[in-house]
Amino acid sequence: MIEVLSGLPHALLVDSILAMIVGTAAGILVGAIPGLTATLAMALLLPFTYTMSPLVALGMMAGIYNGSMYGGAIPAILMRIPGTPSAVATTFDGYPLAQAGRAKYALHIALVSSTAGSIISALALMIIAPPLVTLALKFGPIEYFWVAIFGLTSVSLLLAGAPAKGLASAMIGVAVGLVGMDMMTGAERLVFGVRHIAGGVDLAVMLTGLFAIPPALAMLASPSAGSSRADLTGAGLKLREAITFARTWFRSGIIGVIIGIMPGAGGNLAGILSYAEEKRAARDPSRFGKGDPRGIAASECANNADNASSLIPTLALGVPGNSVAALMMGAMLIQGLNPGPALFSQHADVVYGFMWQMLLTAFMMLGLGLVGAKLFVNMLRIPAALLAPMILIICSLGTYASTNAMADVWLMLAFGVTGYVLSRSGYPIAPIVLGAILGPMAESSFRQGLLISRGDPLSFVSSPISIILVVAILAILALPLLRRRKPRTPAG
Amino acid sequence: MAVTPEKAEGNTVRPLERLAVALLVALVGAVVTWDGTRQDGASAYFPIAVGSAMIVLSVISIIRLGRDTRLTDEAPLVRGFAGLALLAVFIALAGQIGFLTASLAFIPAMAVLGGDRNAVRVVVGTLAFVIMAYVVFHLAFAQPFPAELILGG
Amino acid sequence: MTAAAAIAIFTGPALAEWPEKSLELIVAYGAGGGTDVTARTLQPLLEKELGQSVVIVNRPGAAGEVGHAALANATPDGYTIGILNLPPMLTIPITKDAAFKADQIIPVAGLVRDPSAISVPGNSPFNTLDELIAYAKENPGAVTIGTTGVGTDDHLAMRYLAKATGAEFTHVPFASAGAARTALMGGHVSAAALNLGEAMPNAQEGKVKILAHFGSEPSALAPDVPTAKSLGVDVEMLSERGIGVPAGTDPAIVEKLAAAIAAVANDPAFIERNKELFTEVAYKPAAEFQQHVEKLRGDYQAMWDESPWQ
Numbered sequence: 010m011i012e013v014l015s016g017l018p019h020a021l022l023v024d025s026i027l028a029m030i031v032g033t034a035a036g037i038l039v040g041a042i043p044g045l046t047a048t049l050a051m052a053l054l055l056p057f058t059y060t061m062s063p064l065v066a067l068g069m070m071a072g073i074y075n076g077s078m079y080g081g082a083i084p085a086i087l088m089r090i091p092g093t094p095s096a097v098a099t100t101f102d103g104y105p106l107a108q109a110g111r112a113k114y115a116l117h118i119a120l121v122s123s124t125a126g127s128i129i130s131a132l133a134l135m136i137i138a139p140p141l142v143t144l145a146l147k148f149g150p151i152e153y154f155w156v157a158i159f160g161l162t163s164v165s166l167l168l169a170g171a172p173a174k175g176l177a178s179a180m181i182g183v184a185v186g187l188v189g190m191d192m193m194t195g196a197e198r199l200v201f202g203v204r205h206i207a208g209g210v211d212l213a214v215m216l217t218g219l220f221a222i223p224p225a226l227a228m229l230a231s232p233s234a235g236s237s238r239a240d241l242t243g244a245g246l247k248l249r250e251a252i253t254f255a256r257t258w259f260r261s262g263i264i265g266v267i268i269g270i271m272p273g274a275g276g277n278l279a280g281i282l283s284y285a286e287e288k289r290a291a292r293d294p295s296r297f298g299k300g301d302p303r304g305i306a307a308s309e310c311a312n313n314a315d316n317a318s319s320l321i322p323t324l325a326l327g328v329p330g331n332s333v334a335a336l337m338m339g340a341m342l343i344q345g346l347n348p349g350p351a352l353f354s355q356h357a358d359v360v361y362g363f364m365w366q367m368l369l370t371a372f373m374m375l376g377l378g379l380v381g382a383k384l385f386v387n388m389l390r391i392p393a394a395l396l397a398p399m400i401l402i403i404c405s406l407g408t409y410a411s412t413n414a415m416a417d418v419w420l421m422l423a424f425g426v427t428g429y430v431l432s433r434s435g436y437p438i439a440p441i442v443l444g445a446i447l448g449p450m451a452e453s454s455f456r457q458g459l460l461i462s463r464g465d466p467l468s469f470v471s472s473p474i475s476i477i478l479v480v481a482i483l484a485i486l487a488l489p490l491l492r493r494r495k496p497r498t499p500a501g
Numbered sequence: 502m503a504v505t506p507e508k509a510e511g512n513t514v515r516p517l518e519r520l521a522v523a524l525l526v527a528l529v530g531a532v533v534t535w536d537g538t539r540q541d542g543a544s545a546y547f548p549i550a551v552g553s554a555m556i557v558l559s560v561i562s563i564i565r566l567g568r569d570t571r572l573t574d575e576a577p578l579v580r581g582f583a584g585l586a587l588l589a590v591f592i593a594l595a596g597q598i599g600f601l602t603a604s605l606a607f608i609p610a611m612a613v614l615g616g617d618r619n620a621v622r623v624v625v626g627t628l629a630f631v632i633m634a635y636v637v638f639h640l641a642f643a644q645p646f647p648a649e650l651i652l653g654g
Numbered sequence: 655m656t657a658a659a660a661i662a663i664f665t666g667p668a669l670a671e672w673p674e675k676s677l678e679l680i681v682a683y684g685a686g687g688g689t690d691v692t693a694r695t696l697q698p699l700l701e702k703e704l705g706q707s708v709v710i711v712n713r714p715g716a717a718g719e720v721g722h723a724a725l726a727n728a729t730p731d732g733y734t735i736g737i738l739n740l741p742p743m744l745t746i747p748i749t750k751d752a753a754f755k756a757d758q759i760i761p762v763a764g765l766v767r768d769p770s771a772i773s774v775p776g777n778s779p780f781n782t783l784d785e786l787i788a789y790a791k792e793n794p795g796a797v798t799i800g801t802t803g804v805g806t807d808d809h810l811a812m813r814y815l816a817k818a819t820g821a822e823f824t825h826v827p828f829a830s831a832g833a834a835r836t837a838l839m840g841g842h843v844s845a846a847a848l849n850l851g852e853a854m855p856n857a858q859e860g861k862v863k864i865l866a867h868f869g870s871e872p873s874a875l876a877p878d879v880p881t882a883k884s885l886g887v888d889v890e891m892l893s894e895r896g897i898g899v900p901a902g903t904d905p906a907i908v909e910k911l912a913a914a915i916a917a918v919a920n921d922p923a924f925i926e927r928n929k930e931l932f933t934e935v936a937y938k939p940a941a942e943f944q945q946h947v948e949k950l951r952g953d954y955q956a957m958w959d960e961s962p963w964q
Contacts, residue, residue, distance in 0.1 A: 059712060149842035150826075171565065177526055177558040183551045184533045190717055191544045193827050195749065195804040195964030198548060199536050204753050208717045226576040226584045229615040230512065345690070347832035350839070355832070355855060394615025395626045398608040401588050402630075406600055406638055409646065413711050414720075415596045422592060426585055433514050433575045434522040452547045453829060459543065460826045461798050461842065 013135050016361020019064055020369060028065040029366055032072020033373040034381070039073070040080020041385045042396070043090045045224065047077035051336040052220035053400065055213045055343070056407030063344040063359045064366070070340055071366040074333055075127045076374050078313045082119035083385055086305070087112060094277045095312035098284040102297065102304030109300055110242045113382075117246035120378040122258060122306040126313030127371030129262035130269065134317040134324075135364050137270075141325040142353045148326065150457035151469055155478035157451035160272045160328045163485045165440040172489045178436045181427075182444020183451075185210055192449070193456050205416040212339045214417045215445060217404050218424025219438050220332065225400040226429055228393040241386060254306045257287055261307045265314025270321050272330030272443075283311035317367040324348050324360060328447065332439040335446055343411075512577045513570045523562045530555025583614055599649030601631050601639075672732050672907050676707040680728070680736035682721020683714050688851075688933070692766055692895050693737050695927050696918060703914035717805075718742040719752050726758035730902035735762070735911065740894040741807050744951045748958050749805060757901065761947045762908055763915040764896040764938030766928055768849040769869030770811035771879065772799075773862045775841045783865045783885050786845060787821045794822035800834040800843040803827050804964045808834075808847035810954075811868050811891035813963055815882070818889050838862060849893055850876055851932030868892065875934055894936075896943055912940045 019025065039045040050073045058066035081093030086103035099119060106115040148156065161183075165175035188199045189209030200207050261283035268279040287307035288297045297304050320337060322328045327348040329335040338348055344359075346352055352360050378385075408421045428438050462468035470476055530552045537548025575581065587610055594603035608627040617623055638646065679697065683689045693710050701708050713721035722743050725736035738761060746752045772783065780786040790797040801808040804827050816823055826843055828834035831852040838846040839861050846853075846862075850873055856862045857876075866882045867873060868891040882889045897915055899908060918924055919937035928935050938946060957963075 146836065146840040149837065149840060171562065173558045173561040173565070177555060177562065180551050180555045180558065181526065181529070183547070184529065184555070187533070187548055187551065191540075192803055192829050194541070194544050196540060196544050197750075198540060198544065199533065204723075205720065207719060208714070211714070222585075222588075223575055226581045227574060229584050229611065230576045230580055345688075347830050349832065349836055351832040351836050354859070354861075392612075392617055392619075392622065392626075394612045394617035395608065395623065397584070397615055398604075398611035399630050401584075401591070401611070402600065402604050402607065402634070405588075405592060405595060406634065406646075409595075409600070410638070411712075413713055415592070415647075418592050418595070422585070422588060425588070429575060429581055429585065430522055430525075433573050433578070433581075434519045435514075435571070435573075436522070436526075448547075448551075449829070453827075455546075456543050457826050457828070457837075460824055463795070463824070 012139065012357055013361050013364065016358060016363070017365050019358045019362035020068070020365035022064070024062070025064045025068045025362070025366065026369075028061075028068035029072045029370050029373055030377070032069035033076040033370050034072070034377055035069075036073035036076020036078075037080035037083075037374065037377060037381070037385055038076075038388050040077030040092050040096075041083040041388050042080075042391065043084050043088075043092050045396075046081075046093045047074050048220045048332050048336065049224050049400070050077060051333065051340075052217045053403050053407060055216055055336060055339055056411035058340050059213075059343055059411045063341075063346060063356075064362050066340050066344065067337070067359070067363045068366045068370075070337055071363065072370045072373065074316050074337075075123075075313060075367070075370045076377070078127075078316060079120055079123035079309065079374055079378060080385065081312075082123070082305070082309055083116065084389060086115045086119060087386065088389070095280050096308070097277055098280040098308035099305055099312075101284065101308070102299070102301050105298070105300035106302070106305070107242070111244075111300075112242045113245045114243050115302070115305055116241070116378075116382060118251075118254070118302050118305045119309045120375060121246065121251050122254065122261075122309040123313045123378075124371050124375040125254075125258040126262055126265055126310035127316060127374065128368060129258070129310075130266055130314045130317035131364065131368035131371060133266045133314075134321055134367060135361075137318075138321050138325050138364070139353065141321065142350050145325050145350045147474065149472075150454040150461060152472065152474045152478070153326075153454040154451055154458055154469070155475055155482070156326060156328055157447040157454065159478050159482050159485070160322075160330065160447050161440070161444060161451070162482055163272045164330070164443050165437075166485055166489060170435060174434075174436045175440055178431065178438070178440035179444040181431070181436075182441035182446075183448030184444075185215065185441070186445040186448035187452075192453050205414065206420075210420065210445070211412060211417060212445065213343060213411055214408055214421050215424050216336055216339055216442060217408055218421040219428040219441060220336075221400060221404045222422070222425025223429045223432055223438070225397045225404075228397040228400075241382060254303065257303050257306045258310045260286060260290065261311040262314045265311035266318040268311070269315030269318030270330070272322065272328065277312070279311040279315040280308040283307040313371075317364070320367070324352065325350075327450070329443060332442055335439070335442045338446065512573050512575065514573050515570050516566055516568055518578070519566055519571075520563060523559045523566070526562075527556045527559035530559065580614065584611065587611055587614065596647055599647050599651070601635055602650040604631050604634070605651070672904075672910060673704050673706040675733060676709055677704070677732075678711050678734050679708050680721055680725045680734065681710055681712050682718040682725075682737065682739060682742075683712070688768075689737055689739055689895060691931060692928075692933065695924065695931070696765070699918040699921055699924055700914060703917050717746070719746050719754070722746065722759070723753035725898060726754035726900060728900045730900040730904075732899065732903055732907035732911070735897060735899050737765075738896045738898040738947075740892075740896070740947065740950060741810065741954060742805075743898075744947070744954050745805055745810075745958075748954055749962070749964055756947075756951055759898040760901055760903060760908060761943045762897045762899055762912050762940055763919070764894060764936060764943040764946065765915070765919060766933045767869070767892045767894045767936040768851045768933050769867040769873060769881075770808045770847055770891045770893065771850040771853055771864050771867035772811070772815070772845055772847050772882075773838060773853045773857070773864045774845045775838055776861045776863060777841070778844070778863060780845070780865065781863065783880075783882065783887065786865060787815075787819045787887075790821035790823055791819070795824050797821070797845060798824045798826050798843045800826045800828050800837050800846040802831050802834055802848065803829065807891050807893045808849065809963060810957070811889065812847045813957075813961075814868075814889040814891060815887065818887050835862075850879070851934075854932045873934055875929065875932055896938070908940065 039050040081096035082099045084090045084092040085096040085099040089100045089104040091097045103115045165179040264283045265279040288294045319334045323334040329338045534552030537545045591607040612623045681693045713724045728734035850867045864879045925935045
């Protein structure tokens with residue numbers, strides 16, 4: 010615990026605080042604009058973090074992550090358009106409340122609940138990650154191999170409507186990860202004479218292309234954003250009333266934290282599950298969907314509560330469970346920080362400072378949300394057709410600035426085309442990125458395991474951790490088969 | 502990002518497109534597999550496994566293709582590729598005349614593609630963005646970028 | 655064209671006023687890595703010496719090939735300089751048909767060095783290098799050694815060690831020093847070859863034992879760690895960083911630049927900052943550094959011809 014506290018002074022440095030404020034404000038803004046998500050904002054920022062100090066880069070990212078989850082509630086409540094996918098459940102009760110002239114009240118509940126969720130999540134990160142790191146030393150190459158496989162299978166199966174497409178996405182990512190010099194032998198693979206990629210594909214270039222270009226294109230086709238008539242009506246939330254939501258926050262917070270730790274599950278699932286649970290637990294469920302404030306509180310608390318907790322496996326094991334965590338990990342790798350036990354012993358200031366940033370940005374979100382509500386509502390009026398090219402220009406500038414090579418800007422475009430084409434046909438994007446991160450990890454640890462065990466295949470199932478992981482992988486693989494027995498839901 | 506119930510905005514994807522994409526994935530898988538067979542020893546395991554998996558998964562996707570037209574959140578095909586083509590032109594120009602100079606043409610072109618016909622708003626938006634980007638990237642970050650035509654190199 | 659010949663035939667105007675504008679300092683690795691940190695430690699002090707701004711340009715890619723090639727192929731006007739990394743600058747052109755040749759870069763000064771070292775986990779039964787080698791000889795292949803990747807100084811150190819002692823090790827390459835160190839601390843490999851500076855923080859915590867380092871002389875950072883040479887094993891392997899310019903740069907500029915770097919290298923602030931980073935400042939003036947680079951190149955070429963390491 011003392012180690013955790015040691016990070017606080019680093020998070021309170023002036024440049025870190027400024028970074029968090031800027032990040033949080035930017036996060037709320039992008040969250041509030043339908044079509045812009047935390048992933049897009051972070052993908053845009055990522056190439057520029059090359060020249061920043063670690064806690065400035067991570068502080069901004071922490072702010073964007075937390076802020077965007079609340080920002081998504083603004084159009085969800087005012088216009089019934091979830092600003093981010095995670096705010097879907099917020100529309101159920103938020104919009105009816107706004108229609109009834111209580112928009113301000115609804116926004117305040119969303120804000121306070123988001124803050125509560127972020128705080129619960131940051132505390133979970135501080136409490137769970139350090140002990141997990143001690144355990145992580147027990148993870149040798151063989152255990153890491155299984156962790157990587159577990160991450161890949163669960164992400165690709167949970168994210169896709171069709172399992173075959175989710176797995177194909179992950180495999181495409183692994184193939185991208187193969188490009189360049191084979192770490193174990195120095196042999197070049199999939200380079201085909203292009204010297205620029207002989208050392209592999211730059212992660213930031215790939216993330217920017219995949220996550221920023223397709224949404225920018227989608228904005229070209231949605232001139233609807235920008236023509237809104239969103240108003241803040243009614244009285245706000247009183248402090249005394251806020252406290253009555255404590256039970257809801259507790260339930261939703263725990264659901265959010267657990268969903269966050271699981272690879273592949275994201276804020277949208279957390280929001281919807283908590284909403285359903287809150288409705289089930291309520292004595293008078295009939296009011297849900299007609300403007301029950303507890304519905305907003307559950308959804309918004311849960312979609313923030315999975316934030317910091319999704320970074321637990323990322324920081325402790327170097328295994329990102331979702332695309333935002335992958336972006337966070339990208340930002341760390343750019344800084345020369347390799348997540349895992351070494352990070353905690355070598356860069357304790359950064360890792361604990363970052364945990365505090367996840368906590369502090371929750372409070373900044375509360376402050377900025379209260380003060381700047383009007384401004385954020387006005388953001389809904391920016392025309393999408395102008396925003397789209399600006400996003401694309403910032404992507405290009407950022408990519409060029411990070412490696413000073415025009416070749417990487419072209420590579421970014423290639424990833425943009427790939428992401429756009431694949432996404433249209435129902436291939437999810439996130440598994441591509443996780444494949445590119447986890448694939449090399451799976452391959453090198455597999456081969457290291459073979460070297461260390463001198464080629465004994467039984468060694469891959471000899472430790473308790475390995476056996477647990479193998480069982481978990483089999484369970485995940487069996488999931489789609491079980492699901493098919495049940496009658497298909499119309500949504501699936 | 503999504504485990505969301507498919508949020509349909511009305512852009513359609515025809516089965517022919519889905520078939521073409523599945524075939525492309527299979528083709529890439531074949532290339533990966535072929536490159537894998539050229540490798541020695543353990544370097545070959547993963548490429549061959551991954552490439553073959555891509556082919557098999559594509560075959561499954563093709564079997565389950567379906568003849569229905571589906572909906573997607575992504576941009577419609579023609580407009581999406583037009584946007585990508587404009588971006589390609591922008592990148593090519595940026596290397597020659599600088600990012601910001603190229604932006605002067607790129608933003609209005611994209612705005613027109615996106616259906617914004619308000620000329621004043623487009624011009625003001627473009628200029629504001631270019632000036633802001635100049636201040637941030639050239640002055641504040643002082644990063645070396647390709648020389649700008651409008652700034653005289 | 656060799657570096658010496660390039661200098662001899664250069665007949666441009668004498669650039670007495672150099673530098674008149676800002677310089678670009680190419681770093682062949684990404685921001686945040688060891689080389690980048692060296693560059694950013696150097697930057698403000700060099701700016702002070704030269705009276706011009708120095709812009710750091712990261713050109714990562716292909717394990718250092720892209721950046722070194724960018725330096726080698728830059729206009730030799732004195733306004734593009736770069737950090738040289740040894741051994742990569744020499745081994746890359748040896749092991750593959752690379753986009754640059756070592757003689758396209760003139761070494762100007764040696765700046766910092768970090769010897770490779772061999773470490774075992776804190777609870778390892780081995781306490782000396784001799785014990786480790788004796789065990790490896792009795793049980794060929796049973797000793798696994800993690801390194802920071804194929805063709806790195808640590809990998810080469812391990813190979814030289816095996817060759818010099820006749821012991822047989824199993825090489826387990828890792829993607830980064832961090833990964834190799836974690837595997838070492840968890841006891842998943844019997845030993846690891848890491849740079850001294852990379853192993854020092856954990857050695858101070860008692861989590862790893864450094865058996866020996868492969869520097870040419872005892873290191874000021876870790877005076878207690880013996881050199882392999884002092885233990886009777888004739889192996890020398892260091893990771894070194896210096897400054898270089900493209901071949902063809904005016905000798906007068908090279909001289910001026912060398913003088914500025916000499917001043918920085920002797921600046922107590924520079925030495926102190928590097929000490930905090932567990933890197934040792936080891937300034938080598940141009941002539942000495944050029945000789946050193948030339949000798950290393952011959953050594954690596956000979957080793958490669960005898961038995962390629964990848």
